[in-house]
Amino acid sequence: MTVLWTFEDLLAATGGTASGPFDVTGVAFDSREIGKGDLFFALKGAETDGHLFVDKAFANGAAGAIVSQAVPYPHILVADTMQALEALGHASRARTKAKIIGVTGSAGKTGTKEALFAALDRCSRGRAHRSVKSYNNHVGVPLSLARMPADCDFGVFEMGMNHAGEMRALSHIVRPDVAIITTIAPAHIEFFKDESGIADAKAEIFEGLVEGGTAILPADNVHYLRLRAAAEQYTNAILSFGFSADADVRVIDHLDSVHNSTLITAKVCDAILSFNLSQPGQHWIGNSMAVLAAVLAAGGDLASAGLAMAEMGGLAGRGARH
Template sequence: MSLWTAKEIAEATGGEASTDFAVDSLSIDTRSLQPGALFVPLKDVRDGHDFIPQAMKAGAAGSLSDRALESTPHIHVQETLGALEALAKAAASRSDARRIAVTGSVGKTSVKDALAVMFAAFGDVHWSQRSFNNHWGVPLTLAAMPKQTEFGVFEMGMNNAGEISALSQLVRPHIGLITTVAPAHLAHFKNVEAIADAKAEMIDGLGETGILILNGDNPYTRRIQAKAGDLDVMTFGHDESNDVVILDSRLGEAEIEVKLDILDEIVTVTLPVAGAHWVSNAAACMAVAMACGLDLNKAAKALGGISASPGRGDVTRLQIEGKAITLVDESYNANPTSMRAALSALSHRSGRRLAVLGDMYELGADEISLHAELSEPIAAAGVSRVIVTGECMRALRGALPRPLRGAWVHNADEAYDALLSEIEDGDVVMIKGSNATGLGALTRRLKQEFAHVI
């Protein structure tokens, strides 16, 4: 059964089909396009229409286009991004899927992926791939949702005010989850209160029967709750006033166990991942399960099947010149809160601990102090040596005790050389920084040259 026919796409977008065809998926990138896909050419630095011939050569079944094309199956539309959004709305309207939207300063991708695993135990699930969470990724994900989907999970990110509102109104979720509010993207906001207000825009797409789920341990939750009006609001956290109460937790080197009280039912969740931040993530997932009316014990058991997402704590065993090294890849992104969470998780691992840390971007006027302040959680985590890259990380290096100061390097290649000169047999190496620091290239190189994934 196809995802969309040309006729259905034309009806949804107000466009005109050049011929009959059907598509099985959607793509905005010819490098990852699968045969049978609908190519959606969007305009950024380059005009995606320039890549339509490549898309067809890669096996696309057809394309959207804002101009008539000769000898190419296509839907002629007024504007391609608007057409993609219209197709996304049509996908939501034709499906009975329960739609769940996830945002937050920290944890949204990990929670989104965990929810997908949980929902798979109950029916057909569709979810955002990688971090498709912006004004392109969200409509692309929604438009690609099959009609028979029972649960749809959509990640929503933002850099500026107004962005979550637009995405939420597009998805119109039945449940909106805000994992937490923390100092991220401060370069674009006056303060953390403004970030909370931007996250609260999730409310804009929730209907009268929608449910908003908030982190009861977060100091900005009351601010968001005050904006919710008559919406049904649920919370998770350690205080007994929450709907999902965290009673106890046990943190291991590669596993956590969380004991929860959910409507006077005691539920234990065991996850094969490390880090105290997963305690809150587990509670958030179970709050969604409760909101959906799922069997709680079955949901908890399903969550045991999760794994750390690439660049978000996935663990790889390396053999480097006869030395056994454990690599903890946290390279996808970083802000002060996620950096502390990663260091806390590192503290539970046995072996000498090393960290390779890159700048945390978009922190605004306080960026230097926010980097220097990481010296305390680094010391608390028992890290022996720290290699840093980026101008702001100079401040952290200066704040560290001298025995902890490894090299300051310009790029991932220099970080590779510095790391190999530091490692000893049995070391645990954690690598983390904002995506643009390029430390992802370092983890990829280490994995390609030395890895055995566990």
């Protein structure tokens, strides 16, 4: 199996004290997800302590663990395992030459992330990486970064928040080359005075953009101008998407096709692209424009993106028809 992190790199990233050398082929914080050769992070949460599951992790094949208390297995001892996970996420971002895309929004994050991954994985012939499930918080984002192979061409990361300031912290870990906001809606409204507060919190994603990075914004959303003003503080490269006639990447026409798919004709800046979208729903049509905008900004292939969106299967737990 391919080594994901050498012992030397783990030690340099975490700054811990090692019981002995070991290389790892994967990373997890859930002992049930551990496979042969993986690194286990023993994280301490509000309800449980990962150190209680160290035995299970090694029984499942772990090669080593990051711990804050000594264990009778190969390990690196650190003061705080969560800080060590963040440090490994930073190290992964620092070593990669991949184009990194961050995806946030009040809805559509996971679907857009999956479609974008499918598009970029196709054009790079399997050299794309993305966060799995909805690993989009302060634990899931650095974990997803730590799992990224060093030789990827693209990395796609879902990023979520429900309080102001959370997106800022995630964005500075991910440091996206391309940052997408799918939409702004009253999700987690209980933590904000109104939707404009949600828009401001989501717009924190632009604070981590690398120099010359691209912001991708929903042209049809009522908060578009507010989002654009926020993005303009960090980049001059902004692409809008949606149904609006003023959008940079927009739907020209769409009609129902076979097997619940939609035939779409889109204007992608100066190009015209026609493709089938396998996923049903008006929201998917709009978000497919965000995918095309991101593929363009990241230097991917638009034709491959169209083919990938035609062949996408249903996402687990959503979109199934009964």
